[in-house]
Amino acid sequence: MCKERNLRMTRQRQGILEELRKDNNHPSADELFGRVRKQMPRISLGTVYRNLEILSELGEIQTIQMAGSLKRFDGVAENHYHIRCVNCDRLIDAPVQVSKALENAVQVRTDFRILGHQVEFTGICPECRRRTPGAFPDNA
Amino acid sequence: MCKERNLRMTRQRQGILEELRKDNNHPSADELFGRVRKQMPRISLGTVYRNLEILSELGEIQTIQMAGSLKRFDGVAENHYHIRCVNCDRLIDAPVQVSKALENAVQVRTDFRILGHQVEFTGICPECRRRTPGAFPDNA
DNA sequence: TTACTTGCAAATCGTTTGCGATATA
């Protein structure tokens, strides 16, 4: 990291990045704040936001904002699709390949210069289906 | 509309829906408020929000929330993909087919019950490329 | 007539920002 910008690897920035990469769930800023705070009780929420913004600009992480109203953050920077549980808001990686062909298809049909694309599936996660059987029948 | 709920077709609800369907750009609540207000100067922003929420629940319109921090609304209820200009935030429909096969691919690989999916392409719109030549070279 | 809906204004809440203090390179 630290391209042309004069960035410093502070204890806080380090801790936030490590915590985000520890497992690939996709916490909100506030959730991440809660986790990082266990290591650094005096860190502030503003610092978490500031660093997530910087890390995202650097391409070290990615910011996810789709169906939900909260931003979610992903320690894996490469594009991949997500599935969101509409019941519990859990967000996981979707086990399907990213399609560059889709971008090309749009590119040739418009005068846009296409830079990327995001996909989010919505559904009911296994836990929610199990927890409340009958609430989410398989045939919608 | 008005399934099992006891909904009334008020002047305001009617006007909001008509205005949203007049052309298929994808206004924010506030933009739509501005337009509807020309017909009904006393309508309030809260009313616009309340009705957009209801119309969305009824499946009459859809709420779009992806890369941007503002919700955007779409008078066309059927699923379709969008392209967002990262420079001016313009949002237009993407001229590619919705792929149910994508949903199936995820369905068979997870224990989620997949309900739908959203796709948003990001890029630079023709107007922005033209307006600031050189700023957005074709080879990224 | 009834209860859904409105306009208004205040509240909410995720996120951003100003500032003086701190700590990294």
Next chain:
DNA sequence: TATATCGCAAACGATTTGCAAGTAA
């Protein structure tokens, strides 16, 4: 030492909500 970054708290802005008055069915 210079200045990027921090912690704190206040500001911001989109959205939501409580309430009394208005109105569709």
